[in-house]
Amino acid sequence: xxxxxxxxxxxxxxxxxxxxxxxxxxxxxxxxxxxxxxxxxxxxxxxxxxxxxxxxxxxxxxxxxxxxxxxxxxxxxxxxxxxxxxxxxxxxxxxxxxxxxxxxxxxxxxxxxxxxxxxxxxxxxxxxxxxxxxxxxxxxxxxxxxxxxxxxxxxxxxxxx
Numbered sequence: 001x002x003x004x005x006x007x008x009x010x011x012x013x014x015x016x017x018x019x020x021x022x023x024x025x026x027x028x029x030x031x032x033x034x035x036x037x038x039x040x041x042x043x044x045x046x047x048x049x050x051x052x053x054x055x056x057x058x059x060x061x062x063x064x065x066x067x068x069x070x071x072x073x074x075x076x077x078x079x080x081x082x083x084x085x086x087x088x089x090x091x092x093x094x095x096x097x098x099x100x101x102x103x104x105x106x107x108x109x110x111x112x113x114x115x116x117x118x119x120x121x122x123x124x125x126x127x128x129x130x131x132x133x134x135x136x137x138x139x140x141x142x143x144x145x146x147x148x149x150x151x152x153x154x155x156x157x158x159x160x161x
Contacts, residue, residue: 036083038107039092039099049081050154051131053113054106055122057087058098063126066144071105073147077156079133082106085113087125130154 036044054070056063074082084106086095092110099108114121117137119129128145130138130153141153150156 036107036113037110039095039110041110042107044081044083044107044109046081046083046135048133049079050133051129052080052082052150053085053109053129053131054082055085055087055125055127056102056104057125058102060087060125062144064102066126067102067104069144069146069150071103073150074106076147080154080156083113084108087122 036046038044052070052073054066056067058064070082070084074080084099084104086098086108090098095108112121114129117129117131119137119140122140122142124142126144128141130141132138139153141149145153
């Protein structure tokens with residue numbers, strides 16, 4: 001009888017230890033970089049980077065004009081990652097074709113990540129979420145951006161030309 005009581009106590013202690021470990025592990029993940037996936041299914045590493053989550057559509061003329069600025073800005077700033085979100089609910093293959101036609105060089109996401117930061121889906125295009133390296137929403141930039149306006153929004157020095 002004593003052995004059965006001891007086994008039950010040991011099981012309870014182990015169960016409590018597992019529960020505490022699970023709580024501790026989940027607490028460590030709170031500010032971890034969320035997993036993003038592109039339209040081609042690849043995972044995107046975002047840890048420690050400033051994210052510019054840009055909403056675009058092929059029919060949006062200001063979006064088309066902004067894309068070269070976003071491409072150049074991403075290429076010039078190693079600590080910044082531009083991620084694209086197509087505004088229209090289209091199949092991944094069609095989004096990929098549009099991105100290629102528009103010359104998008106940054107990753108295009110398969111899912112809209114706005115809810116990760118408790119933000120509504122933008123209603124004006126183009127719009128860009130600024131997400132800090134701590135994965136917290138900082139600002140929403142509305143309208144077409146240039147390298148200078150992006151650098152200003154991120155408090156970065158513009159790259160010299």
